[in-house]
Amino acid sequence: MKKPTDNIRVIDTLADYARLCGHPAPAHPLVTLLDLKKTRERMAGEPPRPFEPIVQNLYSIAVKRGLKGTIYYGRRTHDFSSGVLTFMAPGQMFSVDKNLDISEMAGWSLLFHPDLLYSYPLGRKIAEYGFFHYDTTEALHLSAEEEAILDDVLRGIEREYLRPIDSFSQDVIVSQLEVLLTYADRFYHRQFVTRAKVPHDLLSRFESQLRAHMVGEDGHPVPTVGVLAGELGVTPAYLSDMLRSLTGLTTQQHIHQAVIEKAKGMLLSSSRTVAETAYALGFEYPQYFSRLFRQKTGISPTEFRRQSN
Template structure:
C-alpha cells in the first residue's frame, strides 16, 4: 500500500474494477467474485497507475512468495491471508510482485448494494476495513475452509439470474462473512500476544514521554501515536482495546487527566494556564473533559486536593 498521489485512476463501479483488471464484465452490477488463480493470467493494466476505488473489497490470498510484514515484524505464512479495502482508499500494483502461484478469491461490491440494509451502517464499525495491508488477517486452514464454504454459497447466488430476492440473499451472505472475519480478527489479537504486548509497552512509553516534555505542544492525537508505531489508527485502537479494554483515545485521556491533576495539585498555574500547558487551545474544552472524567471541575478538584 502506497501513499496517495495526485495522479490516480478512480474505479467508481464494479465494472470499472473488472475492466481495470482485464476481467470479464460482472454478472451483477453491484458485486463480483474473482477467482485469483484465474485472474493472475489476466494482462495487467499498462501503465500501472495508483488507483482509488469507491468499492469494498474482501480478499483471501494464498501462495504468497516471500514474507509479509505485520507491524514491526515479518512472518512467513503458509495459510491464507484475509484482507479488506474500504471505499476511498488508494493502492498501487507492485510491478515486481510475483503472483505466478497466487490463488484464492476476491469479493468486490459497491456501497449501494448495502444502502437500504442495516449492514450499510454497521460495516463502518469494522476497524479492519481501515487497516493497512501489512496488518492483514492470517487465518488457519480450518477458518479458511469455513470462508471458502461461505463464498461457495455466495457464488451460487451470484451466478443465478437476478430476481426480487437476490440482493437480500447476497447482503445476508456478506454480513455473515464479515461477522466471521470480526471473530477471526479478535482471535488474532489473542494468539499474537507477545507482539501485541510489545506494541502496548512502546505505546505507553511514547505516551508518557509526550506528557513529560516541558513547553508548549499540541494535544496528542491517535494518528500521532499510530504513525510513531507504524500501524494504522484503527489497528492500534483495536489492539489496545483487546489488551486493556480501552481504545487509544481513552488511554490518551487517562494520562492527560492524570497530568492535569498533578499540575492542579502541585503548581500555582491557573486553570486556563493548566489547559494551555497541556496543549488545549480552548480552556473550556479542558474543563468539560476534566469534569466528564472526574466528576469535578478543575477548580473544585484543586480545592478538594488541599
C-alpha cells in the same frame, strides 16, 4: 526500485475492475467473487501490463497468495507471498510494480459496490469495522479452519448472486456479507490474543510513547491518535482495535486517561489557575479541558482541587 507515478486510475464499477483483471462482465452489478487462480490463467502469456496507481471506489475483501514482487498500498510496499486476509474501503489507492510475478498467484477477492448496502443498516455499520482501514502489514492471518468458514460464507454469497434476481436476492446477499464481516471481526480479536507477542510489544511501546508525551514541556499539544499511531508505525484503526482488545480502552480513551492523571498532579502541586493548567497541558481552549475533566472524574477541576486540599 521505481515507485508508482502520480497518474491515478479510478475504478468506479465492478465491470471496470473485471476488465482490468481480464475477467468477463460480472453476473451481478453490485457484487462479485473473483478466483485469483483463474485471473492468473487468463493473464498467462500476456505481456506485462503497465499499472498506474488505482483508486477503487469499491469495497474489497481478499486473500492473495503466491505473488512475487511489489504491491503498493498508498505509498508503502507489501509482501503477499503467503496468504493473508486484507480489506479495502472505497477511495483507497493501490498499485503494482511492472515486474510483479503472478505465475503462482492464488486466492480470492470479493468486491462489492457501496450501493449494495445503501438501504441497509450495514451501510452505516460498516464504518465501524476498523479493519477496512488497517494497513496490509496488519492483515489477518487465518487458520485453516477459519479460512474454511469464510469460504462457506463466500460460496453462499456467490450462489445467491448467480441465481435469477428476485425481491429477496439483495437481502440474502447483504445478510451473508454481514456474517462474513462478523467472522472477520471475531478472527481479528483472536489474532490479537494468539499472536500476542506483537500486540503486547506494541502495547508497551504505546505506553512508553504516551508517557514521553505526558512529561513534555508545558504547552506541548496533547498527542492525537494519528500522531501516536504514526510514531508506532501502525494505522490509527489498528492501534485502537489492538488497545481495545488488550485493555478495553481505545487509543483516545488512553490519551484522555493520561491527560487527566497529569492534570490532577498539576492542580495539586502548583498555584496555576484552571485556565493556566489547561494551556500548560496544550489545550487551546480551557473550556474543553474543564469539560473533559468533568466527563472523566465527575467533578470540575476547581472542585477536585478544593476537595483534595
